[in-house]
Amino acid sequence: QVQLVESGGGLVQAGGSLSLSCAASGRSFSGYAAGWFRQAPGKERAFVGAISVSGRDTYYADSVKGRFAISRDNAKNTVYLQMNSLKPEDTAVYYCAAADRTNTILTSGGDYWGQGTQVTVSS
Numbered sequence: 001q002v003q004l005v006e007s008g009g010g011l012v013q014a015g016g017s018l019s020l021s022c023a024a025s026g027r028s029f030s031g032y033a034a035g036w037f038r039q040a041p042g043k044e045r046a047f048v049g050a051i052s053v054s055g056r057d058t059y060y061a062d063s064v065k066g067r068f069a070i071s072r073d074n075a076k077n078t079v080y081l082q083m084n085s086l087k088p089e090d091t092a093v094y095y096c097a098a099a100d101r102t103n104t105i106l107t108s109g110g111d112y113w114g115q116g117t118q119v120t121v122s123s
Helices: 102-108
Strands: 003-007 010-013 018-025 033-039 046-051 058-060 068-073 078-083 092-099 117-122
Touching: 003 092, 018 033, 018 092, 018 117, 033 068, 033 078, 033 102, 046 068, 046 078, 046 102, 058 068, 092 102
Parallel strands: 010 117
Antiparallel strands: 003 018, 018 078, 033 046, 033 092, 046 058, 068 078, 092 117
């Protein structure tokens, strides 16, 4: 079992930046692929991006490509989501997920989930 805790959410103006962190405990994060998802009010949870176990491969939803970047520091058991050029439509609760394989993140989400962190972008 791995427990995930997100942090770094908050209120930011459009065009601004935020950096989210996802810290893992219980088991080493280095053996898991990780991903970020988000859920806006009244909408389904949506894929934002993913990173492979090694960190060499990253994947992004078209809506965030070029603005968001995922990275990981396995020594710190942490995955990050750097969000730049934020838009009001990026407002959502952001969730971190982990799975044994990247393909699981990309196709069905994670085996483990954090509790989420709110990101609000004002216009």
